[in-house]
Structure formats: structure tokens, C-alpha cells
Amino acid sequence: MTTILWFRSDLRLDDHRAVHSAAARGDAVLPVYVWSPEDEGRWPMGAAGRWWLHHSLESLDESLRARGSRLVLRRGRAADELMRIAEECDAVRLVCSRRLDPHGAKSDAALKRLLAQRGIEVECFNTSLLHEPSALRTKSGRPYQVFTPFWRALEASLDLGKPLSAPRRIAAPKRWPPSMRLADLALLPKFGWAGGIANVWSPGERGAGRRLEAFLHRALGGYDIARDRPDEEGSSRLSPHLRFGEISPQRVYRAVIDREAARGRNGLSRGAYAFLRELAWREFAHHLLHHFPHTPEKPLRTNFARFPWRRSGSDLCAWQRGRTGYPYVDAGMRQLWATGWMHNRVRMAVASFLVKHLLIDWRRGAEWFWDTLVDADLANNTLGWQWCAGCGADAAPYFRIFNPIAQGRKFDPHGAYVRQWVPELTDLPDRWIHEPWAAPPEVLDAAGVVPGQTYPRRVVEHLRGRERALAAFARIRNGGRE
């Protein structure tokens, strides 16, 4: 009797109900991962995500080997490969994590039917969210579209079970079916642009655990304030680990509660509360994607369908490459390109810049993030971009247009963040670091900055961009009357 343990975006052994269920029976377990980008519809994993996946699979295989097992790798449509494997090893059962996004849910249902026809029992578990995305409803039975009431409802109903430890041993099957070598999945980039990413991240379950510990120890208490500072290490940086399921949100939530209890004071600190709220935003994003499955492609607010977006390949390219002429924006975009990640404070500023100053469709931004972020997650990405564009749930009002200079001064007051990622401005004094165009010629000269040569001129002047955005957004107000 063999159980197939199918891994997906849940690359861990700890607190994993499917792993637990497979191991608990004492039957042979066949852990498998199928690389099947063609199963992902319009959103196959981006390049940064594939880099992460490669290393995370490597790490998972090591963990399995330490428990007397290993990870079988396959390439192809998941349904085909799983059927084949089931035959190869006479499997009677398959366990896996449930996909909660619309596309995944649909294909899961089809797979379940297919395997059932062959007499294989399929059991799917929720391993990625604190709650079922369909479980929380307003009093009138509709899905929440405003975060605060959603958060209250989530808090009230949250039932954190005891986390499940990773099994000590996982029984191997008598015979292992063929497996591809990890390198043959060709997940890594063809040339070595990922060095900057590798310097910053440790994919895998152990890396996730270490990141959580470091965050709890170092930054949790001051998180409510420090998370706003891209020039400091105030955020948890757990997002890619959560994206690939290397740590469960229950584990994280529980760890925060326990840490707070150990402090011996009543109630949660502001920092801890703010952090749990962010975890709840992740839940909210998945909740919304579940109920509004079209939102990765279409605005939630239908009046945005006729928004007069500009098409400008050169402006889009300047934004992507970090050459907008706004140091704070460029720093963010270059941090993203170099490390596969961007501080959330800066994500808002660069998104606002693309959507409002440049009037470029939020979907172009979402696509770029999708390809370059190691934490790219369809639910979070969609919510974030729609929020910034003003067309999503709880969206920013149209007149909220981030001023890239003011944001820089406020959240990167000494310009350390800018200097790290835009080194050509290193020698500018703090006073001008966020607006080099305004610096006197002798200051630029002394800093070795030549506008238009060593550092680009502004792609659009702030006040003009702001006026243009307000005018464009006015056109879709009042039910579209112009």
C-alpha cells in the first residue's frame, strides 16, 4: 500500500496536514513534485520564483533524505504524471495541499475525478491559510470587501490548532519510480543574474525557521514603526517562505503569540499586533481572489474598465530598470531586480508612480512584479496592485498620489536606502539625495553627478504627473459622465 504525497506550494514537512496524514498511517509514502508550468493558466511561475523553487526543492529533498525518504521529481502535466506514478507504484491514495485559488481549485477537482476512476482515493488539506477563504462571510452572507471587518471576523473565529511536528521517519516504498534530476527541470536562469538573490536569501524550510526566529528576536516589538523603514531591517522578510509554503501561517501566528506570552505582559504589543494584521492581509488577499477570480486580469471596480491608460514602452522600461530619475523609486526597482524583493513601503511608492505619475495600466506593473519577485503570489500581487490603482477592495482614493520625494525624505531620511541601490548618487549630500535635479550645479559637480548622463533626468515632473493623474481619474468618476 503506497500513498503518494504530492508537494506543490507547500515545500515543508513541519505543520503540514498532508505530510502528517501520509506518514501517520505507516504505509509507504512516495513524495513527489511535478513541475508543470502549463497547468498554471495565465500565470506560470516567474523567473525569480523558479530560482527560489529550485533551491526549495533541493532543501526539501535533503529533509526527506534525513528521514529515510526522498523527493521524486517529474516534468509534465500534473494529472498525467500523477496517473503514471500511481501505476508505477500501485498507489491507492494521494494526499496533497488544497489549492485555494480559482484556477487551482478547478484543476484539483478534475484531477480528483480522474484518479477516483482508477480507484485512487484523494485527500486534500488546507495547509496555506489560517482560515478557509469561503468560511468568512458578512452577516448578509457575502464575502468581505473591506479589510477591517474581515480582520475582526477572522480574529473572532480563529481557532489555532496545535501545530503538527514533522514526522521523524517517512516509510519508503519498496521500489522508487524514475525521477528527474533537479537540474533537468531547468528552473535556474540560463545566465547568472541570480547571484544578488542568492546573497540575500536562504530558500527552504530551515531558512524560513531561521528567518522567523531572527525576526521575533530582533524586530517584532518595534515592527509597527520599523516596518516603515526600507533603510532598516524592520520587516520579517517571510513573504517568499510563505509563498512556497516553507512555513505555515499557523506556525508563524502561534510563534508570535507565544513570544508575546513569554514577555509576561497582558495583551499583544503594538508591534506584534501590527504584524498579525499583515498576516491577516495575506488571508484577505486569498479570500478576495477566491471570491473574485477574475481580478488578476480585471479591476474589481467595473468603472475602471474604461480608464484611459497611457501606453508608453519607454516609460514602462524606465520604471522597470530603475531609471525614472526619482532616486527613491529607482532604488526600489533596482532592489527588486537585484534581490527579487522590495520593501513593502517602497512597493507602494513605485506602484503609485507607475499607475499615477506614468498612467500606465496596473496590470503591466503586476506582470513585472510577477516575474521578478521571489514572493510573487497571485492573491497578494492582485490585491496590492488593485489597491494602489484605486480599482480594488478598500482601495486608495484617487487623490492619494504618493510624492516620491516626500516619501523618500520620510522613510529614508538619510538616503541610506537610495545610496545602497543607486550608487551613482552616493556622494550627494542628504539634502539633495531624493531630488538631485534641484541641487545646485556645484553640488552635483562635487558629487560627480551629471544629469542625463550618470543619472537619468526625471521621466515626468512630479507636479505635472500629479495634475495629469487627477485629470485622468476625474474622467471615470460620477458614473463615467464626462
Place this chain on the structure above:
DNA sequence: TTTTGAGTTGTTCGA
């Protein structure tokens, strides 16, 4: 059904 209060993260202007 109707009413009421509220809604992640901002900027600018003028007193």
C-alpha cells in the same frame, strides 16, 4: 428597507 458610520499606509494648501 433604510440609515448610519466608516474606510491601511497621502499630499497640498493656507492659516
Place this chain on the structure above:
DNA sequence: GTCGAACAACTCAAA
């Protein structure tokens, strides 16, 4: 330099 108001109107959630 600091502070409050204005920037709109809409939709959501609950009573």
C-alpha cells in the same frame, strides 16, 4: 514649522 482641512463620492457592513 506645524496643524487642520480639503481633496469626492462611493461602497461596504451592520444595525
